[in-house]
Amino acid sequence: MILEEKTLSSEKIYNGKIINLRIDTVELPDHKYQKREIVEHPGAVAILPITDNNEIIMIKQYRKTVEEVLWELPAGKLEVGEDPKKCAIRELKEETGYSAQKIELLNIFYTSPGFSDEKMYLYLAKELNEGNPTPDEDEYVEIYKVKIEEALKMIEDGKIKDSKTIVGILLSKELI
Known part of the structure; x- marks a missing residue:
């Protein structure tokens, strides 16, 4: 069986600052028809900044x-x-104040492919230099240093619920 869906039509419903919404009419592999609500997102980055102390x-x-x-x-x-x-370099500096001497791509993944096309680029940042954060005017964050082992425990305990963060921390196990 071919698992692809053929798009027959596409209608823009909303164009926003961060996302757009469209409704596609598709033909399913069994020749039935269905509507798909799709959130269009320009993509994002996440950064796994690891200090020399893990x-x-x-x-x-x-x-x-x-x-x-x-x-x-x-x-x-x-x-x-x-x-x-x-x-990634810009966001690390803005949100945390840190800059990295080494930054490399770890993984690329879709955040919620059931309804969104958002693609996330996950970077590893090492050899960090501390600085002053400059968050966006509507962004309020607190910055913490968490040992990798403690972060893994926080996932197990349900304290970390954000998927990009879970992916990054689980990948960090391979780095220590």
Whole structure:
């Protein structure tokens, strides 16, 4: 069986500052038809900053969408045409104040492919230099250093709920 869906039509419903919404009419492999609500997102980066003492630089911030304060890796949205690595360098500096002498791509993944096309670029940042954060005017974050072992325990205990952060921390096990 062929698992692909053929798009028959596409209608833009909403164009926003961060996301767009469209509804596609598709033909399924069994020749039935279905509507798909799709969130278009320009993509994002997340950064796994690890100190020489095997600590992860993490942030805590309130997320209105889930009405909770979440533990997260520094991250941010790609600007149109922006190179993901440059975005990672910028977001690390803005959110935490840290800059990295070494930054490398660890993984690329889709955050929620059931309804969104958002692609996340996950970078490892090492040889960190501390500086002053310059968050966006509507961004309020607290910065923490968390030992990798403690971060893994926080995932097990359900304290870390953010998927990009879970992916990054689980990948960090391979780095220590």
